[in-house]
Amino acid sequence: MARWEPNAAERLARAALDLFSERGYDDTTVIDIAQRAGLAKSSFFRHFSDKREVLFGGAAMDDLLTAAIASAPPSFTALEAVGSALDAAGKEVFTSARRETVLRRRAVIAANPELQEREALKRLSLTASMTKALERRGVPGLTARVAAELGALASAVAIERWSQTTNRSEFGLLVPRQATFARFTSSRSWTS
Secondary structure: OOOOOOOHHHHHHHHHHHHHHHHOOOOOOHHHHHHHHOOOHHHHHHHOOOOOHHHHOOOHHHHHHHHHHHHOOOOOOHHHHHHHHHHHHHHHOOOHHHHHHHHHHHHHHHOOHHHHHHHHHHHHHHHHHHHHHHHHOOOOHHHHHHHHHHHHHHHHHHHHHHHOOOOOOOHHHOOOOHHHHHHHHHOOOOOO
């Protein structure tokens, strides 16, 4: 086995997605994934807690969104900070080079109720992380929650549109601009 080759986590993720697409999620084992990647089973568990985590990327998206919210200019509103974070995620994760991988991942998740449930929990976790990041910026709790929920909804719609096989737009072009968020909320006062 080629244990010395770099990018073990990436190789494992690629192998898992290939096997999930070929055999189905339920008919693929951790051993199958490790063997396809040319690694030992123990290598798999150094990078992932279980085979579901191969599809959900650990805390990478959480970290990306919370860092982008934290680094948004202090003058940004909560929605502008969330919009900025979504733009950063789009540039980092939802690139044209990764479109096929994202499409395959979505197909595997759509075919398995357990994975659909995990995807829903991941979305809730991302929303909670964005809410906490906004609160750390001094945004009141309810305002932070509403901004994070709107951001999560906008992101889900953008991902769905970006994933359509006929769509060739970049992800960032599909996320509603901060101005759209601002117009929506300007008629309401969201306070804790």
